[in-house]
Amino acid sequence: MKKRKIFYNISLIIFLLVIDVTASSVEVLKETSNAFKNIAKDALPAVVFIDVEKMVEVESQAAHPFFRNDPFFDQFFGRGWRQFDQEPEKKERKQQGQGSGFIISSDGYILTNSHVVDGASRITVTLSDDRKLEAKLIGADPKTEVALIKLDDGDNLPIIELGDSDKLEVGEWVLAAGNPFGLSQTVTAGIVSALGRDSTQIAEYGNFIQTDAAINPGNSGGPLLNINGKVVGINTAIMTRSGGNMGIGFAIPINLAISIKDQLITSGKVSRSVLGVYIQDVNDELAKSFGWENSNGILISDVIADSAAEEAGLQGGDIIVEFEGEPTGKLGSFRNKVAATPPNTKVKLKIFRDEKFKSVNVTTRAMDKLAINDVSKEVSDILKKIGISVTGLDSEEAKALSLKEEDGVLITEIEEGSTAWRAGIQPGQVITSVNRQPVANIEEFSQALDDSMDNEQVLFLISDGSGSRFVVIKLEK
16 A cells, blocks of 8 residues: 555656646747747848849740751742741840848848849839838849848838847757748748858858758848847858758858948948968868867968068968957858958957967958959950959969969859859859960960950860869850
């Protein structure tokens, strides 16, 4: 009887504990649900739907070449039918595009993605109260996928508070807001899956937040919010095999976007900085050889003559461990931090040299952008038509990339939708030959392209550091 009573008491205690745990779990879920609800309530009024209109060039339909010279059709339709059998004509037509954005100032400044508003001739913004207002493009930076637009009649508008993306940690709850597939005022939840994704090829200067919060077409440009309802990123792209969400989405860190936004407001364009160093990641073997206790940091392999780095006294063999008081991170992350810094800014570096730490102040310099201005007008016109900009490998921009190639020209920009873009050419690649003729510099590249003026196409040999491939580009007359 006594044993039965003890067993009963133990069972009762376990039962009460289970009830208590279950009740606690429900309360946690309720708190999480309330947090999501409050975030949506506060943020959604400032999330907007962006509708863009752009003019694109298309070719009119023409008869198949097989029919063009066949007299059989003349017997039945007469030669008059050939008036409809002309070479394709290029015409312009309107194309619609959609995306999301969010209001960051009461007078109507809106952050979104560059690809959402790229080439737009008209931008219409639909607010959460269904008002439609026209907006103008303040500036866009395709290299980071950040764009800033402003409403023409913005006044006393709801805004979202911007957070600090540098404080994000993997595993944190985040919410993605936007207008997927045109479904306005949509919120999805997930976590921060990873940070510092800089090899996504979404943008030239990427340091993306990865999340499993559902991001779909139309979400681009919308805010990624933390559990406090503050913007920590701009939803930008997904990795997918189906065209829809597969649990891998990417967002631009808001701190990077703020830096770009400030420059766009000030000057309407973005200027980037370089230090003038050749750099590489530090592995365990390198760390040991330099007396460094771990593999964190950026190793300077060489310093460019007459650069900001040389002026500041940096040397080959220095390991940069901090940039403006923050860990440097890996190579791509460090490069992005330097590039995002406005030129002529004094930055503080913490370096490790001769088994001692040292602080060094460096005043950044503007990244050279020689591009198509360094070639003849005729060659410049060709490059504009195919949508490509280049610079010599002796430029600061090329040197900052630590390219393996010694000869060729660096591709600095590709116009989205252009012939070069459709051929898969990307910024950061190097053209080493034109029509099988090696080119060592801008002058030789310009001459080789000039010799191709009368051709219908040009053959580039493109190198991306890991290999080379030939690319045929058609030249429009």
